[in-house]
Amino acid sequence: MNPEEVEFLGEKQLISIIPTFNSSTIHLVSGDIGPFRASLPVNVPLWVAVNLKQQRKCKIQPPDWMDVEQLELLKEAEKASRNFVKMPSEHYMIEGKLLLSIATDDIARADEVRTIIKDIWDIRMAKLRSSVNTLITGKSYGNVDNLTIMEINSMRPLIPHAMDQIHRMKMERPRFSTPSQSTSLGLLNSSTVISTFK
Amino acid sequence: MSLCYSYTPNYFSIEDILVTQERIPSKFLVNVPKLGKLNPSAEENDIKQGTALDLPFWLADPLSFARHPLISIELPRVYKEAYREILKADATAVDLHKLGLYFYELGLYVKRLDPRREVEAILLHTFRSRFKELMDFADDVVCDPVKQNRLDMFERTLFQKAHFSRMQLKSWLNNSEMRLEAATMVINHKKRKRIDVDDLF
Amino acid sequence: MDTVENAEDVQSDESEYEEIAHTAAEVLELMEEAWLNEKFAPEILPHKYDIVECLLGQISHVEENLTNVGNDDLRRSLHQMELDRLRYLVSSYLRMRLEKIETYVYFILKQEEERSQKGEENYLNKNELEFAKAYMQSLDQHFTDRLHFWPGNIPTEWKNQLIIPNIHSFVFMKAKNEIEGVMVSHVNEEEEVVDLRTGSQILISYSNVGHFIKTNQSCLI
Amino acid sequence: MYGESACSLVKELDRNRGTLPPYNNELIGEVEKEICHLIQQNVADDFKAHEDSNVGAGLDYTATIRTRHAIIQRNLRCLLAYHYNRLRCLRTMRWEFGSILPPDIKVNLSHAESNWFSKYSSMLATYMRSIGDDGGVNLTIDLNPPKALYIEVKCLVDYGQYELSDGSLVLLKESNRYFLPRAECEDLIRQGVFQHIIN
Numbered sequence: 001m002n003p004e005e006v007e008f009l010g011e012k013q014l015i016s017i018i019p020t021f022n023s024s025t026i027h028l029v030s031g032d033i034g035p036f037r038a039s040l041p042v043n044v045p046l047w048v049a050v051n052l053k054q055q056r057k058c059k060i061q062p063p064d065w066m067d068v069e070q071l072e073l074l075k076e077a078e079k080a081s082r083n084f085v086k087m088p089s090e091h092y093m094i095e096g097k098l099l100l101s102i103a104t105d106d107i108a109r110a111d112e113v114r115t116i117i118k119d120i121w122d123i124r125m126a127k128l129r130s131s132v133n134t135l136i137t138g139k140s141y142g143n144v145d146n147l148t149i150m151e152i153n154s155m156r157p158l159i160p161h162a163m164d165q166i167h168r169m170k171m172e173r174p175r176f177s178t179p180s181q182s183t184s185l186g187l188l189n190s191s192t193v194i195s196t197f198k
Numbered sequence: 199m200s201l202c203y204s205y206t207p208n209y210f211s212i213e214d215i216l217v218t219q220e221r222i223p224s225k226f227l228v229n230v231p232k233l234g235k236l237n238p239s240a241e242e243n244d245i246k247q248g249t250a251l252d253l254p255f256w257l258a259d260p261l262s263f264a265r266h267p268l269i270s271i272e273l274p275r276v277y278k279e280a281y282r283e284i285l286k287a288d289a290t291a292v293d294l295h296k297l298g299l300y301f302y303e304l305g306l307y308v309k310r311l312d313p314r315r316e317v318e319a320i321l322l323h324t325f326r327s328r329f330k331e332l333m334d335f336a337d338d339v340v341c342d343p344v345k346q347n348r349l350d351m352f353e354r355t356l357f358q359k360a361h362f363s364r365m366q367l368k369s370w371l372n373n374s375e376m377r378l379e380a381a382t383m384v385i386n387h388k389k390r391k392r393i394d395v396d397d398l399f
Numbered sequence: 400m401d402t403v404e405n406a407e408d409v410q411s412d413e414s415e416y417e418e419i420a421h422t423a424a425e426v427l428e429l430m431e432e433a434w435l436n437e438k439f440a441p442e443i444l445p446h447k448y449d450i451v452e453c454l455l456g457q458i459s460h461v462e463e464n465l466t467n468v469g470n471d472d473l474r475r476s477l478h479q480m481e482l483d484r485l486r487y488l489v490s491s492y493l494r495m496r497l498e499k500i501e502t503y504v505y506f507i508l509k510q511e512e513e514r515s516q517k518g519e520e521n522y523l524n525k526n527e528l529e530f531a532k533a534y535m536q537s538l539d540q541h542f543t544d545r546l547h548f549w550p551g552n553i554p555t556e557w558k559n560q561l562i563i564p565n566i567h568s569f570v571f572m573k574a575k576n577e578i579e580g581v582m583v584s585h586v587n588e589e590e591e592v593v594d595l596r597t598g599s600q601i602l603i604s605y606s607n608v609g610h611f612i613k614t615n616q617s618c619l620i
Numbered sequence: 621m622y623g624e625s626a627c628s629l630v631k632e633l634d635r636n637r638g639t640l641p642p643y644n645n646e647l648i649g650e651v652e653k654e655i656c657h658l659i660q661q662n663v664a665d666d667f668k669a670h671e672d673s674n675v676g677a678g679l680d681y682t683a684t685i686r687t688r689h690a691i692i693q694r695n696l697r698c699l700l701a702y703h704y705n706r707l708r709c710l711r712t713m714r715w716e717f718g719s720i721l722p723p724d725i726k727v728n729l730s731h732a733e734s735n736w737f738s739k740y741s742s743m744l745a746t747y748m749r750s751i752g753d754d755g756g757v758n759l760t761i762d763l764n765p766p767k768a769l770y771i772e773v774k775c776l777v778d779y780g781q782y783e784l785s786d787g788s789l790v791l792l793k794e795s796n797r798y799f800l801p802r803a804e805c806e807d808l809i810r811q812g813v814f815q816h817i818i819n
Contacts, residue, residue, distance in 0.1 A: 001438065002363070003370035008484070008765035009431065026474055028481050029457050031424040047484070048477060057473070097371070129333065135602070136329050140585050141593065142602040144571060149620055152571050152600070154367055158336060158360035160569035160602065161204035162329060165352070167567050167604065168206070169306060169321050170586035201438065201498055204568060209560030209697065210704040215630045230683045232661070238621065254623070260690040268683050378764060378771070378805070380812040381716030383709075386638045387725065388812060455752035483766035483803060490762045493751065497759070501711065526750040533743040538707065541736050545703055548652045550659045556693075557700050 006150050007098075010091030011047040015099075016061040018042075019052070046098060053102050060103040063089060066096070068109050071116040078123050084146040093121060093150045124151060132159060136166065205355060207303075213351070217303040221252035224262070224269045255307060273311050276301065282320045289327040294350040301350040328353070336360035339368070426453045427485070432618050434492045439619035440612060441568040441605055443499045443507055448524045451489055458485050499564070500527060504535045506561040566606045574599045574617045583607050622658075622691045625650040626698035633705050640709050643730040648699070655695050658688045710737050714744065715760055716810060761806050771802045773814035782808075 012030065019036040026033050033044045041061055044052070052058040065071065065088035078085045089095055096117040104110040128151065135142045144152055207214035230236075230245040237251055253261075253269070261268045275281065276297045285292060294301050302321055309317040335345055336357055349357060379385070421429070433447040461478055468475045500507055500523070508531055511521050523531060539558075546553045574595040583591045584607060595601065600620065611617040629647050665681040710733060713721060719741040721729075729737065749756035779792035784804055792798070797817065808814045 002366050004765050004767075007370070008487070009435075021473070023473065026477060028477065029423045029454075029461065029485060030427050030481065033477075047480065051477065051480060055473075132333065133330065136326050140583050140591070140604065141607075144600045144602055147600065152620060154364075155602075157202050157204065157363060158333060158356065160571075161356060161359065162325075163569040163602070163604075164204040164206075164565065164567065165302075165356070166322065166325065167569075167586065169302070169318060169325065172310070201495055203441070204565070206565040208562045209557060210562065210701045212630055212634050212701065212705060215627065215698060215701055216634060219627055228683050230687055231681060232665075232684050233687055235622070236687075254621075256623070256694050257687070257690055260693075261687060268686060378809045378816040381810045382638055383713055383716045384810065384812045387722060390639060391724070452752055455754065455757065459752075459754045480766065483762070486757075487762045487765055490757055490759045493757070494759050497747070526747055529750075530743060530747040533746075534740075537736060537739050537743070538704075541707065541732060542700060542703065544732055545699070548656065550656055550663075554696060557696075 001153050001156065003150065003153070006153050007094050009149065010094030011045060011050075011098075013046045013089065013091050013095060014043045015046050015049040015063065015095070016041050016043055017049050017052060017058040018061060019058045021057050046095065050098055050102055053106075060099055060106040062099060062103075062107045063095060065089060065092070066099070066107060066113055068112050068116065071113060071120070075116055075120050075123070078120055084124060084127065086146045087148055090148055091150070092117065092148060121151075125154065128155065135159065136162060202359070205352070213303070213355075215256075216351075217300045217307070218256040218259070219254050220274075220298070220300055220304050221254050222258050222271055222274050222304075222308065223250065224253040224258045224271045225250045226269050228268055230268065255304065259307070271308075271311065273308055273317065274298070274304070277305060277308060277312070277317045277320070279316075282316060285320055285324050289324040290331055292324075293348045294324070294328070294353065295348055297350070299351050302352045332357055333360070336364050339365070421453075423453075423457050426450055426457070427488075430454055430488055430492070434488055434495075436612055436619045437492055437495050437499075439570050440609070441564040441566055441570075442609070443496060443503070443522055443564075445520065445522045445613060446496070446524045446527065447492075451493070454485060454489055458482060458489075496527065497530070500531050501534055503562055503564055504531055504538070505558065506563050507531060508535055509561070566609065568605050569602055570605045570608070571600065571602050571620050572608050572611070572617050573620050574601075574611075576616060578611060578616055581607060581611075622654065623694045623698070625654065626695045629702040630698050633702060640706065640713070640725060640728050642728040643706075643733065645730075648702075651695055651699055655692055655699075658692050658695075662688050662692075706733065707736060711740060713737075714741055718760070718807075718811070719745075761803065763806065763810070766802060771800065771805060772817040773798050773800060773805050773809065774817050775813065776815055777813055779808075779813050 018039055018041050020038055021036060022038055023034055023036040025035045030045065033048060034042060036042060049058065049060060053060055065074070070088075074085065074088070096114070099107065100110060100114050100117075107113060124147075128147070131142075132155075205213065207217075226245055226247055226249045229247050232243060233245055234240060234242045236245055236253070237249060253271075258269060258271050262271045281297070298304060302325065305317060305321045309315070309321065311317075332349070332353060335341070341361065346354065346357070380388075429447070429450050433444075433450060437444055461482055465475060465478055468478070507523070511523055511528065511531075514521055521528065542557065543553060574597055576597050578595040581593045581595060581603075583593055583603065585591065593601075595617075608617065612619060625647050629644060629651065632641055632644060632647075635641075662685050665685055669681045710729070713725070714737065717725075721737070726734070748759055751757040751759075775792045775794055775796050775798065778794045782790050782792050784790060784800075790798065790800075792813070798814075805814055805816070809816055
């Protein structure tokens, strides 16, 4: 899966916006959104929020966790823990990336927020790399609890493919030409040839 | 396209056909009349019992693996003890590409010749000890060709796939929009055309 | 293969599905899940054409209504964007299936044949099945024509050299509910048993968990 | 060495991944010749062995026949792999170029391959038409997750008139830039007519 596909999945995450326009409910297939009343917060999918923001039709209300103090705590927890800490959002990287690229004016201390999110990502990536070793050196399965889809996807294709190959190395090799047959087949074939020639 | 399979050989696999082209030490147990051509260094009509030849694996395999084998085969030297010791000591220091283009794939074929499973163990050991380096290497934006040249074909495929997806992730982390690209074959086609035109001058 | 004993489960699951009326939003969720499952499962999965058709119906419905909406209306652009998302999801799903069908065509048709004989539900939809047969026939024809020079009987061994999906492929799976006693097989060693909590995520060989996907107890991620 | 030409066929594909090299009639001819030769010799030796065994003397040709058989099988495998992988390549070309191939690629196809290509195109079209109850779904578009509604593109060739799905016409000129609905552009980008501009 490429990152854009993961982003596609993450874009259905609901985000609170403050519209600058009025509109009745819009019946999308993925669910109704609205009604929109200027300056009243309302939840919409991330892809709608991004679109409205780009058209300057709303302000974004950043999710609670997108806050310097909270993120600092999260970062410390991630550093202190051997396991992966549960993230406040299944798609924290996607929300972070999209909102920080289009709505910096709506996010307090946006630059700091961006840095800490990146720090957390880096810490988790480093953890992931060191845990890969235990996978490669013998275990037949690996726990990936609390990893977000973008993080899981960062392991693809290398880790699963490497595990596939290790499995192959342990197995008996399948053969394309069945040898027990080939002797008899050799003679059989030529005799069928003979019969058609005669 | 969107599905990403890991390598598994099949009847039509180009890789597997190239792997089975590798030669392995063989010795004829019987006379084979009329097929002297198999031995390029002799001009006799027949192959005599006891003749030792390096046969391509695709031929050595069916002739050796049957109820009445025509030949006996042995491990290629890179899977024998001397080389196993080198790999055991430090597999990351070895230029695997030099050892054999298809070190792992051929190894998987010939490991049955070693009932003590030491070949299997050395394949696993080699792969595992070199893996971390491969993973780091896939993260480098600019690939060092010297490093790449030390990988065997199988490691190289794995590396290329990993490198491609790591670079996708890197560019996702840095940019906001993905560029839509012309289809791969269309790009190749254009490149080729350009080369053709260059040839004219 | 783990398909045989689970076929019944899959069927009962599907008939259950028909009884429940889904909202459009739920159908979309099911489509997303089917898309991910198909993307990561090495083998082809039972088709979800009921979902596909339902979603296609929604798409045409929205398209029709769009003609009544003004040109630069906000609604129009949001609906249009959503249509693009739905179209992508549906066609990407169908493309992936087609790719598997072509790659494993001999193997898949053999399995479908066996399913029909046992009176089991097919994995391919009627149109996919037709495509698969036409595709296989075109390969057969191409090879047979090429081998006309062969003295004597034209060999057909290659029809038995099936390209088979590697069901041992490692996949990332998420448990949708509690699953007890997942058997993790080891080569040359004893099996290990793992219990999964709801929401647990695990990297594991597909051969150990394929049936949990088909019985809707877990999904691939 | 036996099987050499057959392997060269496969190596040729390996060297040219992502493109389709000209159909190698000459090499295929050599492979066919080798196969025919080996089969005929096997038939002759088999026949002779039968005769000899009736007389109660003569050479044992079993080893020779078995060896030749292995070589025949190898030749067959390479020959089929060559044709199979070319078809897979053609299949990808159908998805990437559409149902009409550029002329300089077309010349690389054998007659049978051209036929297969049209056959594949038409079975794919039949399948795509059969999806849903609304005249079908074109699976060769919507290849990427949608992002923005409109995208900016640069035209790389003098394309001429292009009809948008709402019926309006655009004149596409080389190096001009256009702001068009993404869905309308995808195909032309893939065919290399447009280049996607990201500011």
